[in-house]
Amino acid sequence: MKKLLIASLAAMIALSGAALAQTAADMNKNLDGLFGEHQAYADFFAKLKTAVGSDDKATVAGLVSYPFSARINGKAVKIKDAKHFAADYDQVITAKVKDAVVKQKYETLFANAQGVMIGDGELWFAKAGKDVKHMTMQITAVND
Structure with missing residues (x-):
């Protein structure tokens, strides 16, 4: 019985490690399954990562x-538009948030029905908009 338990635990650990080692193709498949597409998410992530990495406040503000x-x-502050976001950029996109975005790899993003998470929840993005016809990929939350 003890040997069976040890073997089962070893198998679970091995499988969990394999599950954590995703490829870009795995992420594409995950996003396709959740949202019916992956390219818009991959493109948005690349644009966001570049903009945050270079402190391009205007571009990041345009993605919110x-x-x-x-x-x-x-x-709690309600930011009404891109101009306001850019003005408060350094208080919203803190060093912790920037670090999470810059270090994040596409293949290790976390995705669920609410959207895509970067880091440990420092930033979330998803399709958002007033109605289905006008939804675009946008930053939906930033948590320091």
Whole structure:
């Protein structure tokens, strides 16, 4: 019985390691299954990563779903537009958030029905909009 338990645990550990070692093709398949497509998510991620990595405030601000709620100096703030987001960029895209985005690899993104998560939840993106016909890929949450 003890040998069976040890063998079962070893198999679970091996399988969990394999599940964590995803490829870009695995991520594409995951996104296709969740959202019916992957290319828009891959393209958005690449654009976001480049913009955040180079502190391109205007581009990042253009990728946000407005109005946007953020915590700035410990207070909830409603950011109404890209100009306001760019003005408060350094308080929203903190060093922790930037680090998570820059270090994130496409193949290790986490995705569920709510969207795609970067890092440990530092940033989320998904298709958003007022109605299905006008949905576009946007940043939906930033958590420091």
